[in-house]
Amino acid sequence: MEHKDGVKVFDLSKLQKQPNLPTEFTWPQEDLVNANQEELDAPLIDLERFARGDDRAKAAKLVRTACMSHGFFQVINHGVDASLIQAAHEELDAIFKLPFDKKLSIHRKPGSVAGYSGGHAHRFASKLPWKETFSFIYHENSSEAIVVDYFKSVLGQDFERIGWVYQKYCEALKKVSRVIFELLALSLGVEDGLHYQKYFEDGSSILRCNCYPPCNNPGQALGTGPHCDPTSLTILHQDQVGGLEVFVDEKWQAVRPRTDALVINIGDTFMALSNGNFKSCLHRAVVNSETERKSFAFFMCPKEDKVVRPPEDLVSRDGSRKYTDFTWSDLLEFTQKHYRADNGTLQSFVKRFVSHPKTSI
Ligand SMILES: C=C1C[C@]23C[C@H]1CC[C@H]2[C@]1(C)CCC[C@@](C)(C(=O)O)[C@H]1[C@@H]3C(=O)O
Ligand SMILES: O=C(O)CCC(=O)C(=O)O
Numbered sequence: 121m122e123h124k125d126g127v128k129v130f131d132l133s134k135l136q137k138q139p140n141l142p143t144e145f146t147w148p149q150e151d152l153v154n155a156n157q158e159e160l161d162a163p164l165i166d167l168e169r170f171a172r173g174d175d176r177a178k179a180a181k182l183v184r185t186a187c188m189s190h191g192f193f194q195v196i197n198h199g200v201d202a203s204l205i206q207a208a209h210e211e212l213d214a215i216f217k218l219p220f221d222k223k224l225s226i227h228r229k230p231g232s233v234a235g236y237s238g239g240h241a242h243r244f245a246s247k248l249p250w251k252e253t254f255s256f257i258y259h260e261n262s263s264e265a266i267v268v269d270y271f272k273s274v275l276g277q278d279f280e281r282i283g284w285v286y287q288k289y290c291e292a293l294k295k296v297s298r299v300i301f302e303l304l305a306l307s308l309g310v311e312d313g314l315h316y317q318k319y320f321e322d323g324s325s326i327l328r329c330n331c332y333p334p335c336n337n338p339g340q341a342l343g344t345g346p347h348c349d350p351t352s353l354t355i356l357h358q359d360q361v362g363g364l365e366v367f368v369d370e371k372w373q374a375v376r377p378r379t380d381a382l383v384i385n386i387g388d389t390f391m392a393l394s395n396g397n398f399k400s401c402l403h404r405a406v407v408n409s410e411t412e413r414k415s416f417a418f419f420m421c422p423k424e425d426k427v428v429r430p431p432e433d434l435v436s437r438d439g440s441r442k443y444t445d446f447t448w449s450d451l452l453e454f455t456q457k458h459y460r461a462d463n464g465t466l467q468s469f470v471k472r473f474v475s476h477p478k479t480s481i
């Protein structure tokens with residue numbers, strides 16, 4: 121274990137060779153309950169057909185049922201080139217196989233979500249996730265390629281080509297998100313079918329690359345503990361190893377990897393935007409002793425200072441507002457400073473937000 125600017129950073133490539141798990145990475149028994157043997161039976165939506173206008177009502181109904189109960193579904197024929205997804209996975213080694221010193225030099229800084237992290241030891245002292253992550257921000261800006269610039273600025277000119285792979289990947293996911301927001305509006309019965317698509321047009325996103333090394337004690341560790349994403353919509357691609365689980369019908373259920381599918385999670389902010397009708401998805405990632413696993417989570421967020429408020433027609437149909445007005449920057453600050461994301465983040469945030477003046481949150 122090393123220190124970077126006074127914070128702890130674990131070298132997981134070293135730790136994975138040791139027989140015992142450091143206590144910081146052990147999880148309590150109640151969080152380690154094994155997944156049910158059955159795999160999750162989640163809707164698989166053909167986005168090309170939906171965009172073409174075929175079976176729209178059927179797709180919307182499937183999504184509505186899944187999102188009202190647990191906030192999870194998958195999409196296929198999403199339009200992201202299989203070769204781009206493959207390149208994004210292949211290029212990850214260029215980051216995760218960097219020498220530890222180099223990883224330390226690109227470490228996530230306090231207050232920022234961008235950069236490298238090994239086990240999140242800079243944020244938490246116990247129940248650490250058995251994973252390495254590399255994250256960066258993406259938003260549309262006509263004058264610059266923001267991802268390429270980030271790669272060049274933190275990793276150097278040699279990383280320009282790889283930066284372009286992730287720039288293109290983010291652009292492709294943003295395009296997919298427009299169709300998904302239309303599908304969500306239709307599923308919720310919102311009058312303006314483009315309401316969410318327009319709302320997120322100037323939003324920003326975070327692409328998080330996750331790498332879960334093999335773990336000699338998979339029964340005591342978790343790659344990512346049980347949590348709901350505080351963001352709005354997560355578009356995830358996982359490799360063939362498997363490990364993602366969703367809590368449905370009071371049990372953990374595994375999501376079988378499909379190379380051709382993108383996994384969609386509702387996050388806390390979208391739960392608020394849907395006036396609580398759609399549930400934020402409770403999920404986790406387990407680890408194994410044999411194979412390294414990789415995934416990409418594209419977290420979509422509203423523009424930082426934009427008010428998070430459900431559409432009027434949805435509120436009048438429901439009769440009242442479920443959550444108070446807030447902004448993504450308020451919730452982000454809460455999760456970074458005061459609360460470790462779990463399945464109660466939004467409730468706890470709103471409670472604190474209502475009782476504390478905004479400036480002191
Ligand atoms: C705003 C953010 C906080 C987290 C990174 C981005 C998007 C999602 C968040 C996260 C993935 C939610 C679960 C807990 C967390 C600590 C994690 O396990 O990685 C999260 C983020 C973080 O602060 O790193
Ligand atoms: O790796 C996965 O499958 C899940 C990752 C995740 O939940 C996250 O990064 O928020």
Ligand SMILES: [Fe+2]
Pocket residue numbers: 347348349354403
């Ligand atoms: Fe997540």
